Amino acid sequence: MRRTTRIATLCIASAVALTATACGKTSSSSSSGDSSSAGTKEAAAAIAYDVGGRGDQSFNDAAYAGLSKAESDLKVKGVDSEPSDGESDADKVQRLTELARAGNNPVIGVGFAYAPAIDKVAKKFPKTTFGIIDDASVTAANIANMVFNEEQGSYLAGVAAAKTTKTATVGFIGGVETPLIKKFQAGFEQGVKDTDPKVKVLSQYLTQPPNFDGFSKPDLGKAAAQGQLDKKADVIYAAAGLAGSGSIEAVSKAGKWNIGVDSDQYNQKGLADYKDSILTSVTKDVADAVYNLIKSVQDGKPESGEIRYGLDKDGVGLADSNPAYTKMTDVVAAVEKAKKEIIDGKITVKTTP
Structure with a gap:
């Protein structure tokens, strides 16, 4: 089950259906059931968390906020997948493969550690858009590199x-x-x-x-x-x-x-x-980066290549709350x-x- 000691950034009112995968934990934040079921016709997007997982009050939670916004605004089904302790590149490959095979599009790796896995899996699913946050080293027509200054x-x-x-x-x-x-x-x-x-x-x-x-x-x-x-x-x-x-x-x-x-x-x-x-x-602005990629796929014009967020675009900044x-x-x-x-x-x- 998902780590219960963590407090998520956002709360979604709908019920949460949990499905354990072979590597890590995957959940759908929609009430309509397990979105990892093959053959679903409902648009779905997936994120795979970095070390620390959802509830870190920081990087991963920012990605979750973008997925949650896409669920609300774009009416897509959101799927998020937790890393396993001591997860290897092979584990990441298996997890991303399962997310892509289930029909999720895009599939987003949160963090540079996903680079080797996305490089391999993106080749197997050329019609699926893969996003990776904080890495520009792996490139392909179906990979979006979301990087920040x-x-x-x-x-x-x-x-x-x-x-x-x-x-x-x-x-x-x-x-x-x-x-x-x-x-x-x-x-x-x-x-x-x-x-x-x-x-x-x-x-x-x-x-x-x-x-x-x-x-x-x-x-x-x-x-x-x-x-x-x-x-x-x-x-x-x-x-x-x-x-x-x-x-x-x-x-x-x-x-x-x-x-x-x-x-x-x-x-x-x-x-x-x-x-x-x-x-x-x-x-x-990891949240907007995630949301923008999901929206681009839904609009039929998926982002790809390096997408850089700096001060000039308010992609990074200093909070004044x-x-x-x-x-x-x-x-x-x-x-x-x-x-x-x-x-x-x-x-x-x-x-x-």
Whole structure:
């Protein structure tokens, strides 16, 4: 069964039918039954979650929000599939194959880890559109690569952190040291230093590949944040998926500032106890990317190739849901100035630390 300890970003009023697959867990969020049944004539779209699964209050939940919107607006049946613990590429291939064979279109892999599997499965189902988030390395006529300028949003977070800190020390916590998460680190560090070279940035990663626990275990994030707090960091930015919730808890209890990631974490129900400490979040419009791909398939004009979301298209940004943030007029002004300069090409943000 689906992990019951997680709290989903959105609640759907209809009943949930669960079907266990050979690898991972697959569910339909429609009341009309198991959408994995072959031969269904109802339009269906599927997403396969990244490490941490649905309920991470971050990356995966943003993808689910896009699927949920498509269900509501486009009247498609949504199917979402959870990863298994220690899932291999072969497991991903089997899971994606089952989703495609059931007639789901598109089939979307949430995260770069799906690249090898999508590369294989897309060849077997040329009439099915496959989407992959955060990867542009695998290409085909039926593959849509949804990628983001994470470094740009992270730069704005660095500006906000440098303008907010009282101790001249801020922190960055990356879940797993991959090229993708290094983009978050690079942008954040550059934003801090461009704003105030005197501010110290403490940067660390929770795990190294092939260990991806740094995206799924909150206790790792909590311990890392506590270590940075002990070193006087008073603003901490964690790009660590579900593990980031542990960092948010530790920072909140210390009375310091968090910067969230991927989703507007101030508004995440599972983080409601800590929301006042979430100054802002670096957002990635994963929800719209998922929705737009599903709509393109429904319209008969499926997206393919690289689809890039940056500051210029509001594909990444900095959330302003916390009233405490909007009251910091000097911080908001500095962030808006940096945003304009990035869009205008006056600031080029690095993608590696």
